[in-house]
């Protein structure tokens with residue numbers, strides 16, 4: 001089964017919430033749509049589900065045109081941000097409902113509910129109602145309900161957004177384990193780049209209704225196609241500095257200094273002099289993140305973010321003036337005019 005979106009556009013009033021999206025998502029793909037709030041991710045997912053009709057373009061599932069086909073005929077399983085469990089039903093009945101509607105045998109329903117509940121460690125919760133569940137338990141019930149269905153495609157809309165950090169990481173692993181090899185496309189929407197990078201076999205970065213770049217997590221990280229992707233993928237974001245503000249680094253061949261910006265990942269900056277050039281900067285903030293630290297420093301109008309292992313920077317204090325080494329071999333280059341990437345070979 002593949003999911004194809006061909007020139008899909010959706011307007012709200014005269015604003016394009018989804019703007020000419022073209023994607024083909026294959027079997028066995030765990031496809032993540034990553035973008036900031038309001039970029040059109042949910043609208044796109046709902047178009048695949050059939051909950052919203054596009055104004056232009058075509059949706060195909062398994063090669064069949066789906067425009068005008070109601071959601072229940074598309075055989076998609078959707079897990080919503082807020083779980084959308086039926087409050088008056090037990091966990092068991094919430095999971096079983098779709099199979100009851102499809103008139104499966106009672107014994108078969110019972111077998112499948114118990115099997116999926118055991119896999120998701122919710123087998124002791126089957127008699128409870130949704131109001132008696134924690135967020136993480138409710139999330140697993142919503143997932144279980146989707147997983148008993150053998151759908152043509154799984155659609156998940158920020159299913160982990162209500163969980164605390166620890167449970168989110170645990171659930172991420174469970175989702176990857178259960179849905180990573182189901183043999184049908186999984187489309188997963190998130191605004192969290194670390195979730196996208198750990199879950200996705202491919203990731204589409206979306207902004208203002210448009211797909212900005214599609215690639216593997218590594219491709220997006222190593223070759224962001226523009227400044228937006230460079231700033232959205234990777235934590236903390238890449239440093240992007242107009243070259244006119246930086247002495248000692250030459251622009252790429254064929255460009256003037258004023259035409260380009262240099263991008264350097266926080267992990268690629270050196271503290272102290274390294275290969276390349278260096279700038280003197282004053283440390284304004286030190287954030288300790290477990291065994292790593294993020295140092296914020298300013299050099300005139302330039303703000304820099306540097307990420308290092310904690311033990312490497314243990315002696316530094318706010319207010320210290322340090323040399324920050326910028327190695328052009330680690331640089332990404334972007335056109336100042338439109339933010340697009342310049343390939344330097």
Ligand SMILES: Nc1ncnc2c1ncn2[C@@H]1O[C@H](COP(=O)(O)OP(=O)(O)OP(=O)(O)O)[C@@H](O)[C@H]1O
Pocket residue numbers: 012013017035036037038039040041042043044191
């Ligand atoms: N029913 C609607 N009527 C009018 N505008 C809408 C409607 N639904 C969404 N929009 C607008 O369409 C754009 C895309 O919204 P959408 O919910 O798809 O974004 P999103 O990327 O999923 O955001 P979030 O991460 O905040 O859920 C936004 O500008 C939003 O305000």
